[in-house]
Amino acid sequence: MCVALPGKVVSVEGKKALVDFSGNQVNAYTGLVNVNPGDYVLVHAGCVIQSMKQQEAEEILELMGEIDS
């Protein structure tokens, strides 16, 4: 149930960010983390729960790609 996915912030408007997950763009609430466009973030249940370090984020994105295939 604690599944969370890494994505990249495209834009921020008010309390929500548009987050890109390998091409799928989804709105997520930002009340728990201060985010800016270009940030890598972890999203759980429609909310950004933590920001991520870029290099590792790409590694995890790659891993997630492997899991999904």
Add this chain to the structure above:
Amino acid sequence: MRTMEDIASYLREYDGRTLKLMEVCGSHTAAISKFGIRGMLSPKIRLVSGPGCPVCVTPSAYIDRLLELAKEKDTCVVTFGDMLRVPGSRGSLSAARGEGASVEMVYSPLDTLKLAAENSGITYVFAAVGFETTAPVYTLLLEEAIRGGFTNIRLLTALKTMPQAIRNLMQEGGEIDGFLAPGHVCAVIGSDAFLPLAKEFQIPFAVSGFGDRELLLAIYGLVRMAKEREAAVKNFYPSVVTPQGNLIAKKKLETYFMPCDAVWRGMGNIPLSGLLLKDAYKRYDAGSASLIEDKKLNHGCRCDKILTGKLMPQECPLFGRSCTPGSPQGACMVSYEGSCYQNYLSDGGNA
């Protein structure tokens, strides 16, 4: 030890004292099973599943209360999909919905805002289940409900906190040599939250991510620490986990919730292992505090022993016989993240 091959071969050939390592995150349970991690380890490294699935550890009285609410006039239960199939003592939400009860499944608790705005005559009760990863999300829902002046949003909480459950498990003679610390719980509460437990019980913790390589890396770290009897917390998921965690989320949890005793399905009451809305926000609570009864559906069920790593799922007399994912008799067979469910998937229910 630098490459993944070196690590994989170390774990395969390990011949030290037998180690019992526990994961306490349902997503770890599912990932370990999916990647076949157990098959990559020496027989002297035993992985067991702990109480890491919040759906599995929710007591039956909680499900029964959701069912009552879903059948009440002008009341709708809002939930994640995970909760739909969980049996209470009188059926599941999924079955009740088939009989006309009002149940909405959503992706995010914040989706409740739209429902509540569109139908002001209906009270929406969110089934607020989860560990520290999910609990902060409910504080955002409350913030928005307060700001928007909503009077038709409630939470029925069954929120649990992981460190207290691990303490209880060790005090009850858990005989665990090390823990894979839950990655996304740690993203919120920080890896340092497990330091007091490492010191108190003189055992190692390794924070892990959810990919196969990340899990192997964390297990490797855990084996090395356990071998050296190093009572420490090491973070193998540094991309999202810091020692202190998410300070904004922790602050919001303190603002809205207070620790409470909580009943874990199969494990009983664990002091201060839950979160309850503070009195100032009680008007948003749908009666969570009283839901402590936990009925066994079947007296042969060994969920309590399985959730604490004392038995493997295959050692339960019901496993694969009367208890299957199609007709679960206990909590661990209900959820996709339950250890019995995952064991059933990986060995085809051979008891």
